[in-house]
Amino acid sequence: MTKKKLPNRDAIAKRIVGKEQNKFNKASNREVIQKFHEDRILFSFWHLDYRSEEAFNLGSPKVDVPWFLLFIDHLKEISKLTRKQLETTGRHYKFHPIPVEEKGYKFNVPVDILDEAHESAFQFGLGKSKGRVYGFMVDNEFYLVWIDREHNLYPDDNYGGYKAYPPVMSYTDLVEEENRALKAKNDTLLQENKELFQMLEDALDGQSNPSA
Template identity: 30%
Template sequence: MNQKSKRQARAERKHIAAAKKAEKNARLVTTVVQENIKKPRKNKNPDSIFAMHMSWCLDYADRECSWSWGCQRDWTEAEWAENIKPKLDEWSKLTWKEIDEFSSDTGHKMHHNMDCDVICEEAQLRLLEIELDGDVIFRFRLGNKLRLWGFRKLQEFQIVWYDRQHKIYPTDPD
């Protein structure tokens, strides 16, 4: 009988040790998994570009041919030096949040996204032709009628068009 109870005691101790080991392993796995989960910073959206500084590129600029209204798509060296580049340099010093806060005297946002289906049909077709299709295009206001159009990919503004006459999204009836 002593033999059996020793055997039983040994089996019980082995079972308890195995259960403790399994519990410890489960705690370790949970701890490791929890440590590897990325947590957002408090009060910040880690996916937001608004905290990032604006950058820009010309890789997608559509500067060939002209629009049906008679304007060349390409800008001149003078337009680049006087109208476009200085503004890009100025905006590159700002975050997208600061850029988003620019508004006119009437409260209208000066720089903003627009759905691609509201720009002129010629521009919509041109985007498909040059394989730059997207649902939303971004527009910078450079002056009274001057606009710079492109796509925003994270913090980078990918310049597509320089619109001298506000014809890509006309607001005045002709």
């Protein structure tokens, strides 16, 4: 029977060092990735508002699947940029400050950050005639507030001016509306059923008391 040869101490040490080196490399890679991303634009939907302002309620029929994919693609591409790079893209993303209050609007954000939000309000574009996104910046983080598919913050009479539509309905909204409709229908049927039973009782009473 052949005796199994055990690895010597040098081989064991080399294997251990190799494992530790791999851990170090992975840690270094994580640091590189973190460093790469820490200065890039981050998006927050914490203050996204598509309900309180008619102008930005996403009810436009132009808000369809191709447009939504365009919107996602812009978020993806901008998230690869630093704030400085975004600021120097010039006309490509149409990134610049916006005078929210001067346009007669107010961000629907907590009062304690409202002034700061208005002072640091910015927009970026989604392409020619594809709309604008408004929000405010804190360092490299862009807090989305409004999505203006119809350019209602800067309406242009040459393109139809200000456009208002019924607000977009979420899946929850649709379910709640359906429930309300079903409840109303059920209430109507219950009332009709009650009236029919009353008519039946009256008819039976008339048969049992013909002289009445």
